[in-house]
Amino acid sequence: MRITVGKWFQGGSPWVWLNAGAVAISLVMVVGLLALIAVRGLGHFWPSAIVAADYRVPGQESRQVLGQLADSETVSGERLRGAGLPLDPSLDVVERSLIKVGNRDVTGSDFAWVVEPWLQDAHYPENVMAVERREWGNFYGYLKAVREADKTVATGDQAWEVFQQRIARALAIHDQIYQIEKHDIGSINARLERLRLKERGLELKGNATPAVLAGIQAERAALDAEYKVLEQQLGKLYVAFNRDSAVAETADGQEVILSMGKVVRAYQPNAMGLVDKLAFYGDKLWEFVSDDPREANTEGGIFPAIFGTVMMVILMSIIVTPFGVIAAVYLREYAGQGFMTRSIRIAVNNLAGVPSIVYGVFGLGFFVYFLGGQMDQLFFPAALPAPTFGTPGLMWAAITLALLTLPVVIVATEEGLSRIPRSVREGSLALGATKAETLWRVVLPMASPAMMTGLILAVARAAGEVAPLMLVGVVKLAPSLPLDGNYPFLHLDQKFMHLGFHIYDVGFQSPNVEAARPLVYATALLLVIVIAVLNLSAVAIRNSLREKYKTLEV
Structure with missing residues (x-):
């Protein structure tokens, strides 16, 4: 038996099983972990039922509770009694529930903890509604009437x-307002700014002749005329936008006026069937990935963060790949394999272990303040003292993360170059190709x-980094995307949103922690995706x- 066990250990089988188990x-x-994130995050968008109940605390007057169940937990009775x-005293443990009661503009809080033994007569009325608003979070209550200006049109x-028809009308008007403010007026403002910089540049160079200035003034006048037309359209749209309202009643009988312009959607979850709930769930998911955030990033969507993350990773990949490949080619193919080359390899490997925040500090000091400041002095003097590239932005974030992931690309590329058989190089040279032609036409394609692989590792690390981006370009809320229809279309100097920073901001900087928690899980899942x-x-x-060059087994 000992001999069998000894041979078993000598054969390495235990380590194979240990590795497989690990x-x-x-x-x-x-x-x-992914299942936990998915359940906690994706469950937030399901239209859960709204419960109505009497909350009867001993020694206090009974009050009405109306809202959606957000969470529940088991707590010790001693803990609750210690809280007053x-x-x-006979209850050792009790269940308590977190109810999303909404109506923050009325009660001052979105959530309330209730102790289950004190919750009486719980029921689910079909006519109770949940209203998602652009401000003050959700409203829970009962619809009483719909008004057009000061006139009641439906009860x-x-x-x-x-109510649903008027909401659809308000949303259509909102889309028109968004188009004018975000795109049309945004385009005019961008052109006016370019004219201002052009005029300032001519003044600095001493070329501001009356004829040139007259041409600039004519262009500015034409843009001002376009702006006034759009401004008049906006005025009419805002009047129509704020025309309708609804009268709603809270659980305690208080009447609240809901402006249609502030309503995103209204629904009655207790009256919805499975098909309706699935359709609602799909709409909420689509809103989450395609809309802009609102309510301090605790409501709405995260499309700007998705766009910013993907754009930054693409730019980082475009920057880090050629530099990493060139460095690896030099170290493997051209540099003498001596003390200096070994020292450089050691330095590259050590750079991979430097904390990412150090790269952020370096990027802020060298790229933003030094290089960006010099670029502003040389190429954008007309915009000074306002910085153009001398402030954190998309380009500096991409370059900083390219520097952070450069060692990974260098090591992976050099490893691939070392696996190429020497006979392949010698065969190419024997056929009359130069060393450069051999490198370009044979070696690099085989090492691709x-x-x-190095790029994959670089993308995986860069997409999830947060610490350096907080210093070199990421913000809580970016008013516009770094890619739009205004010249020069890709705004490398512009700040942007990022999924990783969005998770940090929503999870740890949000004024409404309970409302933000499900979005942390949902955003984390989306970042993984x-x-x-x-x-x-x-x-x-x-x-x-690899399939293309598999015959060479590189």
Whole structure:
């Protein structure tokens, strides 16, 4: 038996099983973590039922509770009694629930904890509604009437259908206002700013002749005329936008006026069937990935953060790939393999272990303040003292992360170059090709799968970094995307939003923690999906290249 066990250990089988077990445990943990994030995040968009109940605290007057169940937990009775609640001493543990009661403009708080034994007569009325608003969060209550200006146009059973029609009308007007303010007026403002900079540049160079200035003034006058026309259209749209309103009643009987212009959607979850709930769920998911955030990033969508993350990773990849490949080619193919080259390799490997925040500090000091300040002095003097590139922005964020991930690309590319058989190089040279032609036409194509491996690792790290981006370009809320229809179309100097920073901001900087918590999970899941899509795209390219050169087994 001892001999059998000894041979078993000598054969290495225990280590194989240990490795397999470790991999299995890791997979289970990863899948479990993703499942937890998905359940907590995606469940937030489901239209859960609205409960109405009497909340009867001993020694206090009964009050009405109306809202959606957000969370529940089991707590010790001693803990609640220590907090001053008049809980029965015989209760050792009790259930308490977190109810999203909304109506922050009325009660001052979106959520309320309730102790289950004190919650009486719970029921689910079909006519209770939830109203998502652009300000003050959700409203929960009962619809009483719909008004057009000061005139009541619907009450009773007909009010709900009219309410939905007026909401659809207000949303259509909102889209028109958004188009004019965001795009049309934004384009005019961009052109006016270019004219201002052009005029200032001519003044600095001493070329501001009366004829040139007259031409600039004529262009400015034409743009001002366009602006006035749009301003008049906006005035009419805002009058129509704020025309309708609704009269609603809270659980305690207080009447509230809801302006249609502030309403995003209204629904009655207790009266919805499964098909209606699925359709609602799809609409909410689409809003989450395609709309702008609102309510301090705790409501609405996160499209600007998705766009900013993908744009930054693409720019980073475009910057880091050529520099990493060139450095690896020099170290492997041209540099003498001596003390200096070994020192450079050690330095490159050590750079991979430098904390990311150090790269952020370096990027802020060198790229933003030094290089950006010099660029402003040389190329954008007309905009001074306002900085153009001398302030954090998309370009500096991409370059900083390219510097952070450069060691990964260098090491992976050099590893791929080292695997190419020497006979391939010698065969190319024997056929009359120069060393440069051999490198360009033979060696680099064969090493391209290794380059893509380095790029995959770089993308995986860069997409999830947050600390350096907080210093070199990411902001809580960006008013516009870095890519739009205004010249020069791609605004590398502009600040942007990022999914990783959005998670940090919503999770730790939000004034409404309970409302933000589900969005932290949903955004984290989306960040994982974005990174996976970017990586899978690179993996597909790598596999295609590997298939192309598989006969050489590189």
